Each structure stands twice: as C-alpha cells, then as structure tokens.
Amino acid sequence: MSEPVFQVIARRWRPRRFDELVGQEHIVRTLSNALKTKQLAHAYLFVGPRGTGKTTTARILAKALNCGKETNPDFSVDDPVCQEIEQGNCLDVIEIDAASNRSIDDAKKIREECQYPPVNCRFKIFIIDEVHQLTKDAFNTLLKTLEEPPAWVKFILATTEADKVLPTITSRCQRLEFHPIAEEVIAAQLARIVKADGVQAEPAALNAIARIANGGMRDSQSILDQVISFSGKKVTEVDVLSIYGLASAQQISDLAKGIAQSDAKSVIALCDKFHAEGRDLMRVMNDLQLLVRSAVLDAVKQGGNSAHLGAPLTTEKLVSFLECLQTSEQGIRYGLSPRANFEVTLLKAIEQCKTRPIDHLIKDVAAAAARLPRESGQKKINSSQPTPAVEAPSEPVKVVVQESVSPEVDIDEDQTSVTELSVSDEAGIIIDEKISDYKFEIPAGPATRPVESAKPLFPGDKDFDAAVKAMPQGLKDKLKETLGAEFTSLRSVSADKLHRPQS
Template sequence: MSYFSRSPSFHGADAARAPPTAAVPSRRIHKSAARIPENYSLNFIRATYLCFPVSYQVLARKYRPQTFAEIVGQDHVVRTLANAIQTGRIAHAFLFVGPRGIGKTSIARILAKALNCPGGPKVEFDPQDDLCREIAEGRSLDVIEIDGASNNSVDQIRELNDAVRFAPARGQFKIYYIDEVHMLSMGAFNALLKTLEEPPAHAKFIFATTEVHKLPATIISRCQRFDLKRISDADIAKQLQMIAGKEGVEVSAAALRILARNAEGGMRDAESAFDQIISFCGKKIEESDVLTIFGLAGSREVWALAEAIQAGDADLALRRVRELTAQGKDLIRLTQELLRYHRNLLLFIVSPDMARTELDPDEVHHFGTLQPLPTRDLMLAWIDELVHLEERIRFALVKEVLFEITMIRLTEQRQKISLEAVIRHLTGQAPSSPSPSSSSSSSSSPPIQPSAQAPAPNPKPETRNQSELPSPNRKPETANPETSAAESNPWPRVQQNLRKHSSMVLRRAAEAMEFLGTSGSTVRLRVAASATLAQSLASPATRDALNEELRKSFGPSASAGLEISELPPEPAAAPAPAPSEPAFPGLKPEKAEPSSTSAPAPGKPLDKGEFENDPLIRAALEAFSARIVSLKST
C-alpha cells in the first residue's frame, strides 16, 4: 500500500477488520515513512496517529473574541463599527490605536468577518461559517495580514499596490490588515498614499499601531481613527473568572484582582499570566500563589510599609523593606504598589464617595481606620517622592540602596513644614478647609502655636514697592477690645478678599491697610501709601468697591473710615560721574560706600543682629520656637 494512498488495501487478518471505506489523511502521518509494507497490520497505522497529538493552544488564543458581542472593554469602538455596517457607511481605511493586548487584531479580524461573511456585510454572523473560520485561522485568500515590522520596504508596498487591483476570490471585499504599521519606512508610506486615498471599490485597509505619533499625518488623515482604551481591572477579572469556569479551575477573588491589576489594562497579558499560574498551581489558585510566582507584594505587606512611612519610623520602614527583598519581591513593582496605595489614599481624603465606588471595599475599610488622616500637602509630597523613585529605579544599578534612601526621605516628610504653611501662618490666613472625611481628625503636621505676646504682623509680599509699605518701626494703634476681639473680627477675611480683588488699587492697598476698630457702622482703617496710591484710594469708584467688600463681612450698612498718610518720596540718587570725566579735576573717583539700608553686596556676610530684629523674622522665630543657626547671602 502506498503511503499517500487515500484508499489503503488491507491483507490477512486486517482485511476482515478494515472498514468498507477507510481513508488515512496523509498530513497526520509522519513523512519519514515512504511506503508501508503489505505485511504491516492496521495497529501500526493506529500507533502512528497516536504519536502526533494536536499541540496545546494557549488561553489568549483559545478565548480570543470571535464576534462583536465577545469584545471586552471597547464598547465605543464596537458601537461605531456596528452602526457603520448597519447603515452602509463603511470607510475604506480604518486605524486602530492603543497599547498592547487590548483587542486591535481581534477587532480587525471580526470586522473582516462582518464584511466578508455570507450575506454580508452584517453585524450578526455565524463564526463557524467556512469563510469566518478561514479568517480567524489566518488562511483566507481575501484577508491578507501583513506584519509591518518585517514587510516595511518600498518594493513590498509596490507589490501590494499591484495585487490590490485584483478582485477577491470568495468574499465581497479584499481586506489588507497591516499590524504595527508605524514600522513602515517613509518611502513605503509614500508609495501607499495614492492607493490608500483612492482604492478600488473591493479593497479595504485596516491598520493597527501602538505608536500613532510615528505615523505621517497624510496616512492618519486618510483613515478613520479608533483609539482603543485600556481595559478596566473589573472587566479583566470578570473575563478571567469566565475562563476559569470553562477550564474547571477554582480561583479566589483576591488572586483575580492581583492578576487584573498587574496586567495594566491588557487582556492578553492577564490571560497569559493566568495560563502560567494554572500550570504552576493546577486546579486551585490562591492569592499567595500569584504573589509568589510573580514576585508581587500583598496588600497587607504594602499597608504595613505605608503605615511605617506615615508614622515617620525609618527603622521600621527599613525592616519592612528588608523582609520584602528577602522574599524576592520586585522593587519596581513594589514602588508602583506604594504609588497606587498613596494615590488611592489621596482619593479617599479628597472624595470619599468616589473612593467607595472605585476602590476595593477592604482598602476603603483600611483607609477608614487611619486616624488621623494625613494632610493633602503631605500626601502630595509622598506621591512626588515615589514618582521620582519610579523614574530612577528602572535604571539604577543598585536598586536596593536607592529604594531604602527614598524610604528614609518619605519618613522625614512629616517633620517638614511646607513654605505655604509658614506663609499662611505669618500672614494670618486661614488654612484650607479639610475634606469631609478628615474634618474631625486633627492635622498630621506639627501644630503651629503662635506666641501670645507677638503681634500678628501685616503681610509684606516680595513684589511690593518699598515706598508703599508702612514703616516697620511704626506701632499699630491698639484697637478697642470690645469692637475688635479676635474671635469676632472679620477683618482678616476682608483683607484676604481685597488681595484677590479685580481692582489693582485695592490689591496694592490691602497689603498696607491696618484695622483700627469700628465706630458704629464705620470701619476705621489706616493706610500708609505713596502719593499716587493715596490719590487712587480717594476716588469714589475705589471707595465704593471698598465699601462693598466691607459690607460682605461687617454688615449691610458698613462703610470705610479711611485714614491715609502719604509716605515721603524717596530722594533720587545722584548719577555717578563717568570714569572718563571726573566731577573734580585732579581727583580720582572713589567708590561710594553702601548705605546701611541697602541690600548687602554679594558675598558680604549678613549682620545677624540686624537680621534677627526684623519684625517678620522675629515673629517667625517666636512662632516656631526656632533659632538662627547660620546666615547665607545670595
């Protein structure tokens, strides 16, 4: 019997057992056998079949979507394509943009099936039809899949331009799918432009890319662009749960959450990792199995490290890090987990309602047990440090050292006081209102207790003209305690509103205004200003605007009793004589001695006593119980 014979003849005892029409598919028998001798029995042929089983198909290919209804997480793309097919508004070129593993190739093949299926184009088609199965398996003559990375030359695109003119073999359209289209050369793009702009009626082009910024604008403008988004963790976990049910695998919800989060929005990555974990664990998968095989840190371990950071305990934080590194945890992923933790905590502080709907219930419960909650400034400082760590640790040669140093910096953030907090205290501004979730909790930063003897100085912004500020030696008048008690004085709020007023005159005057008290409905104010500013304050429009601001806080009948004292103008400095023309012949020009009130020259040491006697510096020292260690001039 010939090896390739489709109707073998059987001899001897095998002839009685042979079926009437026995057919042996030659592609299933090993090609090394040229002829089978006549004295070989049928058992030899059966053994030959058993030696070559069908290869295993990974989960990412086995559960690839075959219809529009099976696509996960890309509803906006599916709806647009379905409406275009139903209304007959099918473009000649499509561009699918997005990161890896989110369904670009799957949607392209499903679109090709919808266009070339029997009776098509139509949205609902039978994926088991012969044409659809050929497209799914990549052996259709009318759907040509091209890898842009290996077919990127001008000659290959010219061959495509020549072949696109021929009609399709079986389907209604001839479809060209080019994956990673951004890998084409510029000459290849230019050769494709004319065909892409005016293709034959039977030709359709589908492009997919992960780096759309590398495509020429002339290509993008000729296509309908679809931006595919990353798939949510909930949709990935739901898909993995469905696969686990069909595969007969028992997997915990915590393990599914970790797999989905680690996939970073890619369904193919999640299915590949799930395939690997099944090979490792078998039919039952727990959270610890996923953490072990992928080198991830569990939620409890991340929480413990974060609590050490929030407590400012550097020793405990370093011990937590050593425990994790001893278990083989990946520091890059641990950094990402810490960054995600602090982002979720900030969301819980800013918007508790949004956090309850978006975050895991266990994590929300954990955040609720943190008392007191960190301030927003402290959270932003932590997140900023972790972002810098994530950028640097990828390229660090000794990742452990960089990670430990950053942990020490994070533990010291609580001891730091931001410049904004210092300015708010010195200027008498109220701190930003806390969130509803943290209104009852105390601030995590060290409280600022001002001295009872130190008067609250007026703010002096850096951009103010010195001639418009009140003299630092002038003592403010003591207001009537009955009318200007601290607990009932709305002036700080009025002054803060004046700093933000639309009138430039009021904004400038607010820095120099002093509150003297109230007399009935009159709010007594005093301002020391230059002649120009004083003239502007005397105008009726400025007075009306000032009264309007006062009535918001002092009552509807309040009016300003403004005492304006003009500051003497600064004497104009005499111009220095030119070196070539001395003012007195025969005398060499001498350098002018710097005045005591002028800024010190660069490099000249500052006078510590003069610096300490400054009212603003003295108030800061008393408020923070601080002392001056050293002075540096800039």
C-alpha cells in the first residue's frame, strides 16, 4: 500500500468556509450578507496582492451558492457538491487560468458554455484567475455575456493587476478589494499551524516569517514549510534570518540608534557585519525605513520631537532621514557596488540628522537678537508687568522683578527716583544693588553713514579681528550657541538697512 502523498501547508490549511478566512473580514461580511439576502451580483471582480485569498474565496463562494437546498454562507463541507468542488471534479464550477487561455477563441468557448444550464448544481460558475492576462479582443468578446448573462451563470474574476483590466469589464462587475494581511494576523495563524502540526517555533521566528511574507498568507506558509525542512521540529529566529538574509530587529534598532546619535563608527561596523553574514541590504533598508517611519509618527504625536530611535530628533530631521533612505533605494538595488552605496546612504543619513533647517535657524537668530540690548547705553530686563511711570518718592522704592517670559522694558537714566533695585528669582533670593552702580546713557539716534566698502572680511584680516574683538561677548556666545559655528566672514551693512525691533 502506497504512503499518503505529502501536501504543503498552504494546501492543507486552505480555508474551506467563510469563517476560516483570515485577514479579510470585510470580504466575508459583504458576501455573507449578499448570500443571506439573496442579493448576489452576476459578476464579481476580486482584486488584491498575491496570496491574500482571492481564488480561495471564489471557491468558497461557489460552494455557498451550490451546496445544500439554498444559498447559505454556513454550508456543510461534507456536502457531496462541496466535496466535488474542493477536488476540482464539479462540472458546473469551471476554473480557467487566463494566462494560458487568453485568446479570443477561449473567450468564445466561455460564451458558448454559458448557454447550457448546469448539470448538478443551481449555478454554473466561471472562475477566471489572472483575468488581466486576457487579450483586448477576448475581453470585448465577453462584454455582452458579462453584462447580461443567463440566470444560472455567475462570473468570478480574480486579478493582481486591476489597472490592466478594461474599464468596460470592471464596470460590469462588483469589485471587492483584498487587502494585504497584517503581520500580527499572519504570525497568529502560523502559531496555530505549528501547534497543530507539533512543531516548536519561537515567536520571534514567526514574526520574522510574517515580515518576509509582505502581507501574503500563502507566502508565509510556503516559507514556514521551507524553514521546517531546514530546522526540523524546532524553528528559531536565527534559522529564519540565516535562510533569508534578514537582519534581526535588534540590529536594525542599533543601526537606527547609531545614525540618530551620529556614531559613524558603529554604523560602519554594523555594515561590515551585515556583509560578513550575507544579509540582504535591500531588506535591511526596508526594515530601517519602517522603523524611521514609526519614529516620524511618534514625533508628530509628541508635538515635534521623538526619542524613538535612541536620541531626541525633531520631526523635520526624521523626515529628512527617511527621505534620504528612500532616494537611495535605486542606487542600492541597481548600482555597481550595493555595499558602497548602502554605506554612503547611511553616512548621508547621519548628516541629515545633524543638519538644521534654515527656517529654524532664522527663527532662532531672530529670537536671540530680540533679547539683546538695542543700544550701547541701555540694559534690558524682563518684567512680569510693564513698569509704570513713577514720581520722586520721599523714601527709597524697591522694584521686584520676577524672571519669566514677559515683555521687555528699557530703564533709562531719567528714572533717578529709583534708588535701589531688587531682583527676586524663583528660589526667593533677593539681591539689592544701588542704582548708582549702573550707568545708563541715552545716545543720540543712529546716524546714517555711507558704507566705505562692501568688501567682506575674512579671518586673518586686521579689520576682521578688530570687529570680532569689539563684539559683546554675550552676543558672540549666543550666536555660537544658536548657529553652532565660528565667524568665517564679516561684511559691512548700511545703517539704513537695519531695522530696530519694536518694544
């Protein structure tokens, strides 16, 4: 007696009923309600990526239409008609591969078969897979039949490329979109499969398989078959990564952290490790983009900053980081040296994380300039309330100023009645100083002088050194803190081009 033929997981675990379909709840609900209310379309167009259940759903719908005494979404899989449909022996359920039956003659045969009523079933159902492969003439041949088929005929068309189907065909069908299945849903289904088959698998390994499958349940089951053949009854994450050239989630996290922290040495070390372990650089790039994208979304939720990658970065820097990775994909995929292009891309990403947008620099410089003294003889303080005009008191007056973000007030020399100034900080410390220690001079208005020379000055020039030395130390420190750079050149500006900030 011959041994039973081995079947792959994708065939053994193929859904047989609507309640066994995974990840396509909207499709199940639509078709179940249509079956219950007897409001079925005469033609359906199933659209979606490979391995998401289009052909499987078409077979389940065919069974729901023909099994039992009436159309019912909760049919019995033990029904003889259902058994014939599953085994491919039903004469009234005809599956056609449009890739190999795409000519006008094949379309004419379909049109002729529609004229004959079903033999054993209520409906004669045509399931045309990869329908976009039909020629234009074949599509045109089916137009009239699709629009007004006999009462006993149902068409179910399936395709992965809906844009190649003629609009005249699409308009005659009820279109249902099959979505890529979420990684969590795929991993949960794989966990049920390995448990039923007596295979031990690490959750991290199943998550890695779901990540490779890219939304396709059939792909994930085929990968699981291969990994079981390699590992036996115990599947580990290391096995999955080594077979398919993936980087671990920890390695991707370390790579993103190195870029965010501008640690080029650790980034290059990880690149060398990827090359030594034979990792697929395009898969590494794809996983890195997904991680950076999650950081961008986190920054938006947090109000403009995120430490999701291991270092605080603004939304603008994260977006520039992500754009840098996306624009370099072609060079890595088709370049002469993918490794070199990959390393250059990551080093560019480091620079993007350090670069500040010019509009932010302008705002910071403007804010810094607004806090500096406007004239050489004035001192600026912050006051929680505008200082009112005072008359000469008979006793010394104390002015208490709280440090807070508030309007700025200039104290001029005419306020001679203020003999003592007290400044109170948040800690409650009072510092008393005599007003006579401060010299407040009110200079005349700035005189407009013609610029003697608009020639820029550079380090090493006598005038450059003198100009930098004459600047207030506070101004130099603030500019260095804001711009993060030293002076590289100076240029004279006419006084009539300067705008004094308003109080």
